[in-house]
Amino acid sequence: MSGDVGDDIVVPAASGGTRLRWSALPSSLRTAVESASGSRVVAERSASGGFSPGLASRLTLASGRRIFVKAMGEACLPNGPQILRREACVLSALAGSAPVPRLEHMVESDDWVALVLEDVQGSSPRQPWDHAELGQVLSAMAALAATLTPAPIAAPAAAEHWQDEFTGWRQLAASDRAAVTELSPWAGDHVDELARWETSWTDAAHGQTLLHGDLRADNMLLTADGVVFVDWPWACVGAPWVDLVLMLPSVAMQGGGDPEAIVTSHPLTQTIEPDAITSVLAAVTGFFVFGSLQPPPPGIPLLRGFQRAQGLVALNWLRQRLGQADLARN
Template sequence: MTTTPRADSAPVPTATNDRLPWEEVPERVRSAVEDRLGSRVVTARTQSGGFSPGVAARVQLADGRRAFIKAVSAELNPDSPRFHRSEALIARRIPPQAPVPQLLADEDLDGWVVLVFEDIDGVMPSEPWHLPDLRRVLDATLDLAATLDPAPIESPTIEGRYGDMFAGFRAMADDPWPDPWTRRHARRLAEAEAEWARACAGSVLVHADLRADNILLTQDRVVFVDWAHGAVGAPWFDVVFLAGSVIMHNGREGIDVLDEHLAERAVDPEAVNCVLTAATGFFLYQSLQPIPPNLAGLRDFQRVQGEATLGWLRERTGWS
């Protein structure tokens, strides 16, 4: 296993990928979706953000309605159709009062999975984050958790969703990440990581994959999109998982806001540290794996997230 860390001088990567235009989806699939919607697509504007190589487009229908379409096939990426199917199952059951786009239609045809959502008139948070926007999003996770507790659907727990993957430091035990602090505390990190599932047990349906590109800010609300990984657990899990994509852009300022928010919620610091350890190990170890088809930027993004949360973890543990 090669564990060469990313050069500090390299630019911070973003969660983005080349998207397939809606017009390049097979005509039979497009026609089936339009039949479900009762109107044809007249314009489709591809959107940035996220790693899926499939379609992500805001569309205008002939009857004047707007919608947001996601579509992918196994040919583009073998795992992405499974994620789209998971998102459809979750989106159908999330209550309408939750700040989540309504699923208007979905189609599974000829190896293509297509999801059609209401179009949200909002924008992704800027990166680096504006701190008022970050505080607004963190506060919104409180409201989200209150709306989705208890979980309105039968969904895997966070342990069921990530159990095999939240073992990065244990997987790297014989060849730790090439950072002096990590090597010095390799055993302690593995032991702390092993407690993560107990630390974040709960009854809330959490997003479990929160980043700036999965959030839309409107004039009066925060909307959480892309629910393929939704899972049941502690209401603060999303805050810890979001941390990597915050700290990689905002550094010290981001850490201060995160610490302040978790303290206000009175979350057990040791529980946070266990989950933060698992998330950091996940990002670092996954960054060393082969690059998935058509997801060229994913591993570098995971590496930088892991390095960002590793710094926060060093600070929170106080280990020398």
């Protein structure tokens, strides 16, 4: 394998491959959701995107009202209930001040947690990316960063939040160089250099902005009033441009164009030192590549393929940036 991503790349769906359905939830949790919502559920449409193995469904109530419900228990993901509790805290704090879904209720039953959210009237960006929709999203991200600076709620610093995940190149350099070379001969030849770049990401990502931490096309909705950003359990505090850099590999993979052209022209990155962007890009690329070489996590069989595709696109972008840096030094 060359490690270079061409136009013929097969873009995997942004889906973990499994989703719980309403009927599979414990009856006590279903009763609690219906009681909180004031009506029984009569119809369900499961969300196709996202990697959680839990429930994520638009539910129609007997009253005619629609809600969106997310639910997980320890059985489907060991830390699933805590993930939803964390998201509930973020959504509650941001209500009315940021374009996020309104949390109506959080209900618990045994070791299960469900979030009852407003049913946002919108749709995910088209895939491959539409140029106008991408422009709308990129503008909305700049506005979101301004709204969330300084961070309006307490959240972990980015350096703490990703301290274990953003060590991929160092782990691969120490234990699995052959696998890196098989995926990308260029990365195999430069794994030590990539590990060095990775070590400086924490200083580069330092800042005072509340970051989403997991932005992709499947975590946003285009509505008549603008872009609504959904799925907030991974919020952390860092530099305002970090969400943009972390998202761009998926944008490029899904037909959104050259990530370097976007990062060069975007208002969030206009005054940022190039090496800072490169270090964060190196860290997330190592995260994707290392993750893609691991066995699939329980309940999320399609995750590794999605990470691999993003990793290869990110590698191409990182190789381009490192080549430009070398030319600048010479």
